[in-house]
Amino acid sequence: xxxxxxRERRFLENRLRSLYGVEACFNALILIKCGxxxxxxxxxxxxxxxxxxxxxxxxxxxxxxISDGDISLSVEGSQLLDxxxxxxVIELDEEQVEKxxxxxxxxxxxxxxxxxxxxxxxxxxxxxARVSRNGLLxxxxxxxxxxP
Numbered sequence: 001x002x003x004x005x006x007r008e009r010r011f012l013e014n015r016l017r018s019l020y021g022v023e024a025c026f027n028a029l030i031l032i033k034c035g036x037x038x039x040x041x042x043x044x045x046x047x048x049x050x051x052x053x054x055x056x057x058x059x060x061x062x063x064x065x066i067s068d069g070d071i072s073l074s075v076e077g078s079q080l081l082d083x084x085x086x087x088x089v090i091e092l093d094e095e096q097v098e099k100x101x102x103x104x105x106x107x108x109x110x111x112x113x114x115x116x117x118x119x120x121x122x123x124x125x126x127x128x129a130r131v132s133r134n135g136l137l138x139x140x141x142x143x144x145x146x147x148p
Contacts, residue, residue, distance in 0.1 A: 001032050001033070001034055001040075001058070001059060002032065002033045003030060003031070003032055003033070003047075004030075004031040004032070004033055004039070008033075009031060012025075012031070012039070012066075012071070013025055015066075015069065015070075015071055016071060016081075019070070019071055019087065019088060019113070019114045019116070020071075020073075020081070020084075020085045020086065020087050020088055020089075020118065021084075021085065021086030021087035021088075022081055022084045022085055022086070023084065024084060025081060025084065026041050026063070026080065026081075028043070029041040029042060029043060029060075030042055030043070030044055030047055030060075031063075032047075032059060032060055034058070034062075036065070037065055037066045037067060038062060038064070038065050039062075039063055039064045039065070039066065040058070040059065040060035040061060040062050040063060041060050041061050041063045041077075041080065042059050042060030042061070046059060046060065047059065061076050061077075061080075062074050062076065062077070063076060063077030063080060064077045068115075070114055070115045070116055071116065072116045072128040072130070072140055073116075073118055073125075073127060073128045074127055074128075074140075075125070075126060075127040075141075075145070077127075078118050078125035078126070078127050078128065079124075079125045081125075082123070082125060085118055085120075085125070087113070088112050088113060088114055088116070088117045088118060089117065089118050089119075089120050090108065090110070090112075090117050090118070090119055090120065090129075090137065091120055091121075092106075092119050092120065092121045092126070093121075094121075096119075097119075097121045097126065098147070099139075100119050100126055100129070100139045100141070101126070101139075101141060101145075101146060101147045102141075102146055102147050102148075103138075103139050103141045103146050104139075105132075105136040105137060105138050105139075106129070106136065106137045106139070107135060107136055107137075108131075108135055108136070108137055109135065112131050114131075115130055115131055116128040116129065116130055116131065116140075117129055117131055117137060119137075119139065126139070127139070127140060127141065128140050
């Protein structure tokens with residue numbers, strides 16, 4: 001676990017702005033780099049408490065993963081940015097939401113900028129999906145969270 005440097009945080013904010021149209025992101029939170037290019041968010045108070053405790057393995061909430069400059073938001077990460085995400089959002093209906101939560105690929109006709117889009121049902125954000133060249137969206141839902 002390592003705090004993001006100001007330079008890394010600026011890069012992340014610029015990528016979020018260009019990919020998702022997010023202007024203000026995670027301002028009240030500190031961002032922590034974990035293994036495998038994952039980013040977690042926590043409050044300053046939590047970080048201070050963890051520094052005084054022994055054996056803390058993980059800290060904060062997993063919010064995103066960075067791969068080749070593209071950002072894949074987790075379910076929690078997309079919900080923390082509620083109302084801020086303006087670009088690369090797909091509105092889903094009930095049938096598509098069920099497929100999304102089962103991690104079944106969803107066909108789309110629209111083209112998107114970047115490799116990831118964020119799914120939205122009413123006012124609920126459902127995390128990211130990888131966009132393929134043939135117009136399929138592959139939801140990035142962890143196995144433990146999928147609906148059987």
